[in-house]
Amino acid sequence: MANRQLTFNIFRYNPTNPKDKPHMQTYQLQETEGMTIFVALNMIREEQDPSLMFDFVCRAAICGSCGMLINGKPRLACRTLTKDLPPEITLLPLPVFKLIGDLSVDTGTWFRHISLKTEAWIHTDKEFDPRAQEERMDNKTAYDIYEAERCIECGCCIAGCLTANLRPEFLGAAGLNRVARFMVDPRDKRSAKDYFEVIGSDEGTFGCYGLMACEDNCPMELPLQQQLAFVRRKMAWAGLKR
Amino acid sequence: MSLVRTLGKNPRCDLYLDLAQMISGILLVGFLWTHMLFVAVILLGPATYDSFARFLDDYYLSYIGIPFIGLVALVHVITVCRRIPSRYQELWEHAKLVRHTDTWTWLFQLVTALGIVILVMIHVWSVLTGWPIEAVKSTERMTSFWWFYIALLLLGEYHAGFGLYRIFVKWGWIKRKTIGWVTKTITIIIVGLGLAALWAFLQLGGAV
Structure with missing residues (x-):
């Protein structure tokens, strides 16, 4: 060729x-x-x-x-x-x-916005002790976190997404995948209710139309359908439980 | 978020709307498939068809079922409308710009939805004004308006099949490929059944 x-x-x-x-x-x-x-x-x-x-x-x-x-x-x-x-x-x-x-x-501004909106860092009241041994985590949890962390923030999932194109405030697969990462992390003390306040709406998890352009276009081949579904199920449950 | 939206909004509103869309959608798919099975009773002969219709009538199942499904359809229309952007060209431009199969199937779902709303209203009106359901009347309708019913069958099955697929994709209960395969298979079977029933009606009417 x-x-x-x-x-x-x-x-x-x-x-x-x-x-x-x-x-x-x-x-x-x-x-x-x-x-x-x-x-x-x-x-x-x-x-x-x-x-x-x-x-x-x-x-x-x-x-x-x-x-x-x-x-x-x-x-x-x-x-x-x-x-x-x-x-x-x-x-x-x-x-x-x-x-x-x-x-x-400029993908940077967009990704910084979702980082701030979802507060994409570990929320804990534990005091950090630099001399203590690191806390253990089971292999599956570590793997699940790593899988979500493979996102390189290229923006392909957002660009291909109909909802993200129509609604500028929609978090998109990259944003919801980021939330999923903190949901599985045992070090993060945020409850499902806390997450619901931020993403339990059409701007977050319920805004997804289910067209899966995100998953089809992800160059890192992240399991975005499963990640989005995981967040949706968790948020639906949190919303119904009150 | 604006003040009006913050003050006036139940925080669970979007969740409830999404669930209402899903549940009404599943009920409608269930109804459509049951409806097609009921219609296919004609394959067992016009006498069976008539007695089955009479059975539904005698036990008031039709009188409960039809208004209930009408209500479910109304809920579905109201909840899916929030997915439609106010400017249609945005949808069209996006679909043309970003080449993606599922985006096109969704866009076509929107088109089929509009078609279904119009055709279903005509269909329900013509059935209800000719009440009760009898093989003779059904045959008459089918032989005169077979093209109408083929269109309604294809539009309905397309919309229902992909709609169900999308619900499962969104909630992630089953793998995407598997559910795609399952919904396509069921859709083909139901369309086949519908066409077989139509063929039976046409034979009764002496058109074949």
Whole structure:
């Protein structure tokens, strides 16, 4: 498949420039062996257009910076091989998030907001003793927490989500997955009732339409359906119990 | 959150609405499948069909069932309406921008819902004005309006099948793939049964 001539249709818009209008720009590129969208974008920027804006840091699906719509699907640029795509590739920035320019969006503000809203840290009244031995945790609990923590906050689940696109206040899969992580953590002393106050509404767990674009688009393949369902069941029970 | 929403809102309101949507949905799916089984009694012959309809009539099951299901349908319509955005183009734009199968099936569920509301009203009106249910009258309706009933069957089964699938997906009781497979299989069986019943009516009417 290599050595194809690839055509990239890339969204261009600089919101800080009042004269600029959103438009699509076309670039031609020779495909190389093992080429990813990340490699292609760097080649375009180096060889054809230094003004092209896009985000990347790690190029290894760890930092979650390079999420974008690749032929309509929210994907990580560093993880998407051009050989899996047709020769014509359309790149758009992730919806929902604030556009910085071209393919670059600000996911940080959004994720900081959900961290603060759900108070995504351990709530305990225990005094921390740095000299004491660490408390033990059984293997399954540790695994469940780790599974949720694998989220790299790339924003693909939010961009693909119909509810998140329609309702800006919706926490989305990333937010609810974060809550699930603290729900299973025995060190967190928050009760189900405490969580219900924050996420027991359409802004939280009951806002989900069940379309599962989050799970289908998650580059880390997190079990988001199970995570969302876990939170929903727990919150429904907490709400009914009073 | 605004002051009005904070003051005026029962904190469990969204939970209750979500549960009402789910329970009414499950009841309607249950009703639809039972309804199709009842209609398929025609395959056992018009005499059995008539005596079965009379049985439901004699024990007031029809008089309890029909208003009850009407009420359930009303609850379902009211609770699902909150899922529809005020601007339709937002839905359409999102579905076009982000390519995703389940998003399209949901969008089509919305379309089928609108179709069902209209067709069901016509169907209920025509049955109730021709009360009681008898094989002769049903045959007459089916032979004249077979295209209407094929449309209603397909729209209803599509909406019910995917609706049930989505409930199970949301609550996570069964694996997503498994429940998708199960609802599709049941839907195909019920559609088959409906078409078989229609064929039986058409034969009775001498159209085949």
